[in-house]
Amino acid sequence: MQPGLRSIFKKDICNWYLVFTTLAIASLLIINYIFMFWGWWVPIIPAILVLMINGVELMALYKHDHTLRLGMKTRQAVIENIFETIHNGPLQSLAKVLKLVRCKDIKTEDLLPEIEKELEKLNYELRGIYEFLQQEYPNQDNKLYLGNNLVISLQDPLHEVLYQVYTYTLDRKFPCFKSIKVKIHAFEPVDETYLNLEQKRGIARFLEEALCNVGKHATGATKLQVTCSLSAGWYTLQVIDNGIGTNLRKQGRGTQQFINLARQLKGKFRRSPLSPQGTICELSWPVISKPCKLYGKI
Incomplete structure (x- = not known):
């Protein structure tokens, strides 16, 4: 099956199964009618009940699996977005602090004020991310948090978004x-x-x-x-x-x-x-x- 057809089939699997079940039941009724015309009696009610019960169970299982996978995908997307926000913000400030600590050319009396300044900035950035994440998720989905409480809309044209990121x-x-x-x-x-x-x-x-x-x-x-x-x-x-x-x-x-x-x-x-x-x-x-x-x- 081609990739495009496979995606269409997966998307409408419940509808497809309903069609197949209907065709199967119709086929059983036609076969039963033909056999009755010849004087034979074939019990088809149990087979139809089995098909209907299996159909209901399979569709319920599919919907449950689909909901579970969608939830996992959404959760992973949220985790990735949060990590990217932290990685390009607070982790960059933390890297600067570590670089200052490892630098041997700076005197201790000059080093401590710089470290204090960077740690205050780190504290501010972390609090800003927390406040941004307090918003409802649908409101975060179309926004990009850069820091210093600067939030830009991803619905803006991409070249404008890139310019704002560049400037910031x-x-x-x-x-x-x-x-x-x-x-x-x-x-x-x-x-x-x-x-x-x-x-x-x-x-x-x-x-x-x-x-x-x-x-x-x-x-x-x-x-x-x-x-x-x-x-x-x-x-x-x-x-x-x-x-x-x-x-x-x-x-x-x-x-x-x-x-x-x-x-x-x-x-x-x-x-x-x-x-x-x-x-x-x-x-x-x-x-x-x-x-x-x-x-x-x-």
Whole structure:
């Protein structure tokens, strides 16, 4: 069975089983009528009762399984969204605190005020996430929480969402942002016909984390280029810096999330060094042409 037909069958399995059961009962009645015409009597009532009882039980089990799987999927989506919010906010602040603690070039009397400042910021960020999560889930589903009580709507055009993420993230106090003198950005409008809210959220989170990585690891960077453009049927979101960078072979949780996001978008993700120095972080996905309407409305 082709993937498209399989998805249609799974979606309407209850209706399909009802049709099959009806056909089976009708076939039994026809066969019984033919046998009665020949003078034979065949008891079909038990068979019909068995078919009807099995049908009711199977449909109930299917609906229960469907509800259970939907609940697990929703729960997993909530967990992923919460982790992404914490990962790009409080965990970044915590990483700065750890970096300060491990730094041997800062005197203790200068170190303690910086750590206190970062811990206060961490406390504020965690409380902000708690207040955001206190909202009803349907109100969170179409919103993206960035921090400092800044919430943007995912129903806005994607290029506007990306610009807001870009502006907010560059205002964060990451050490490597201080040396950047040239900032280039360009966000072209994106055809969002086949992008759902979760995919838009993932693209926005990709940009946020890529910029956070520049701010943390692109030592000595003087130029930052951020673009989202369409070329040869592919949208490409790029973050390019000319800093020294860090070990690109290490794959953290964020990298794995973006590999999964690229797979969902049927696109590609890459993060690689540039010569003589610098890093490019890129997410691309194809422009999906309008599908043919087969087998009715899909």
